[in-house]
Amino acid sequence: MGAQPLTPVAPSQTRTAAEEARTLVAQGKMAALATTSEDGTPWASAVLYAALEDGTPILCLSTLAEHGRNLTREPRASLMIGEAEPAGDPLDSGRVTLAGRVEALTGEAEEAAKEAYKAASPASGLYGGFGDFTYYALRVDRVRWVGGYGRMDSTDAESYHAAEADPTAGGAAYAIKHLNEDHAQNLLDMARVLGGHPDATEATCSAIDRYGMNLNVQTPRGFTTTRIAFAETADKPGDLRGATVELARRARGE
Amino acid sequence: MGAQPLTPVAPSQTRTAAEEARTLVAQGKMAALATTSEDGTPWASAVLYAALEDGTPILCLSTLAEHGRNLTREPRASLMIGEAEPAGDPLDSGRVTLAGRVEALTGEAEEAAKEAYKAASPASGLYGGFGDFTYYALRVDRVRWVGGYGRMDSTDAESYHAAEADPTAGGAAYAIKHLNEDHAQNLLDMARVLGGHPDATEATCSAIDRYGMNLNVQTPRGFTTTRIAFAETADKPGDLRGATVELARRARGE
Numbered sequence: 001m002g003a004q005p006l007t008p009v010a011p012s013q014t015r016t017a018a019e020e021a022r023t024l025v026a027q028g029k030m031a032a033l034a035t036t037s038e039d040g041t042p043w044a045s046a047v048l049y050a051a052l053e054d055g056t057p058i059l060c061l062s063t064l065a066e067h068g069r070n071l072t073r074e075p076r077a078s079l080m081i082g083e084a085e086p087a088g089d090p091l092d093s094g095r096v097t098l099a100g101r102v103e104a105l106t107g108e109a110e111e112a113a114k115e116a117y118k119a120a121s122p123a124s125g126l127y128g129g130f131g132d133f134t135y136y137a138l139r140v141d142r143v144r145w146v147g148g149y150g151r152m153d154s155t156d157a158e159s160y161h162a163a164e165a166d167p168t169a170g171g172a173a174y175a176i177k178h179l180n181e182d183h184a185q186n187l188l189d190m191a192r193v194l195g196g197h198p199d200a201t202e203a204t205c206s207a208i209d210r211y212g213m214n215l216n217v218q219t220p221r222g223f224t225t226t227r228i229a230f231a232e233t234a235d236k237p238g239d240l241r242g243a244t245v246e247l248a249r250r251a252r253g254e
Numbered sequence: 255m256g257a258q259p260l261t262p263v264a265p266s267q268t269r270t271a272a273e274e275a276r277t278l279v280a281q282g283k284m285a286a287l288a289t290t291s292e293d294g295t296p297w298a299s300a301v302l303y304a305a306l307e308d309g310t311p312i313l314c315l316s317t318l319a320e321h322g323r324n325l326t327r328e329p330r331a332s333l334m335i336g337e338a339e340p341a342g343d344p345l346d347s348g349r350v351t352l353a354g355r356v357e358a359l360t361g362e363a364e365e366a367a368k369e370a371y372k373a374a375s376p377a378s379g380l381y382g383g384f385g386d387f388t389y390y391a392l393r394v395d396r397v398r399w400v401g402g403y404g405r406m407d408s409t410d411a412e413s414y415h416a417a418e419a420d421p422t423a424g425g426a427a428y429a430i431k432h433l434n435e436d437h438a439q440n441l442l443d444m445a446r447v448l449g450g451h452p453d454a455t456e457a458t459c460s461a462i463d464r465y466g467m468n469l470n471v472q473t474p475r476g477f478t479t480t481r482i483a484f485a486e487t488a489d490k491p492g493d494l495r496g497a498t499v500e501l502a503r504r505a506r507g508e
Contacts, residue, residue: 029344030336030344031298032286032288032298032300032334033298034286034288034289034296034297034298035288035296036290036294036296037353040290040330041330041331041332041353041354042288042289042290042296042297042330042331042332043288043296043332043351043353044285044286044287044288044298044332044333044334044351045334045349045351046286046334046336046344046349046400048344048345066351066398076294076295076296077295077296078295078296078297078298079298080286080298080299080300082284082300089377090283090284090300090302091302091375091377095299095300097297097298097299097320099291099295099297100295121343121345123343123345144320146300
């Protein structure tokens with residue numbers, strides 16, 4: 001779609017579905033839980049979740065609530081997590097569904113879950129101790145990620161747990177804003193020299209991740225998009241600055 | 255909870271569960287849908303919905319997506335809608351679950367649904383016409399509203415459809431901000447004269463709706479909350495100003 005590149009563009013790694021899923025799970029607190037009500041109707045409710053190191057979601061639910069009662073009858077459930085602050089068309093934003101079955105936790109596993117959950121919901125130190133509350137782990141069987149229009153993929157539990165959340169995700173929104181507000185010429189250089197569009201007249205950053213950045217590009221041949229790979233994978237939010245400075249220098253021929 | 259009122263407080267109507275539900279449904283675009291997957295697992299997914307005049311949710315779903323396929327087998331479903339911009343503790347914010355069964359629309363009902371949906375998702379004028387997309391109405395059987403910690407209620411389809419969304423909801427966030435930033439003395443007067451706490455030392459507005467406003471109040475006897483009824487029910491966002499000005503005058507003894 002859009003104007004084709006006129007010069008070669010270095011291939012750029014993108015996040016896998018498992019990485020996208022882990023990134024969404026790592027950023028959020030609220031999710032939608034689907035359970036099965038007594039009459040068989042699937043029941044959507046709002047929950048606060050925490051995630052263990054391997055991405056396993058932790059829930060703390062009361063049997064005074066319908067979802068809590070539902071899980072005592074039918075442990076199969078799924079959890080849908082969206083972007084915390086989607087910009088623009090909400091259907092073009094990321095979300096993931098993790099499906100599996102919940103397991104009520106006891107002993108050391110329950111203690112670890114309590115600790116993780118308390119970081120997400122400080123008040124759970126109080127209510128989590130009430131007799132009607134149970135700590136659950138969602139044992140993930142399958143994962144469906146949707147990144148937006150036409151961007152979607154499935155993955156399995158093994159790949160999900162083995163993947164790493166993008167450690168730069170927390171810095172992406174600021175980086176995009178900063179690049180677009182203060183570095184229009186650098187972005188245009190990148191689109192022209194590295195992005196395959198030497199005739200570009202305008203370029204803005206639409207997304208950035210640990211592997212590279214996406215540009216929206218205007219050319220006399222029409223609108224298009226391109227992706228620019230970082231020289232090195234970024235490992236923390238602060239690395240995005242160095243990675244984009246390196247691109248800007250390369251685009252200037254330095 | 256908190257310090258008890260020392261002087262009488264006029265009773266104030268609050269929104270019913272049906273009004274809360276209609277208000278949440280009226281404000282949002284994105285919701286979580288629960289359907290039942292082929293293996294029986296409840297499946298949570300993100301959807302964009304529109305609402306008809308009577309609050310009936312409209313969906314436009316593709317059979318290329320799991321939720322779309324699920325509904326062709328099992329029409330029972332539920333939709334969870336939360337506050338668009340919850341402030342503070344997300345567990346203390348409003349959400350509602352509408353449970354029932356979806357009905358694929360045809361003829362005039364489909365045309366009406368398309369029109370409503372297009373207002374929520376302009377792009378649906380394009381994708382909604384593709385052969386894999388179906389317009390559905392969720393025929394609501396029961397409604398569960400949760401307003402936050404300890405605030406929850408159920409209602410039935412008849413009450414839900416008969417209720418009106420709070421027409422002032424779109425002005426609430428601005429009104430709260432404006433009152434707290436620029437009218438601290440007025441709020442304190444209200445807490446002292448109308449809210450039952452003549453010894454109040456500080457008051458801030460935590461919520462406002464067509465029937466009145468909630469105040470957080472500091473007193474030498476401790477923290478408390480109170481609710482102040484408007485003289486008249488507000489019928490549009492702009493009415494919140496007049497209603498609070500009237501309260502401020504009354505609190506000053508004018």
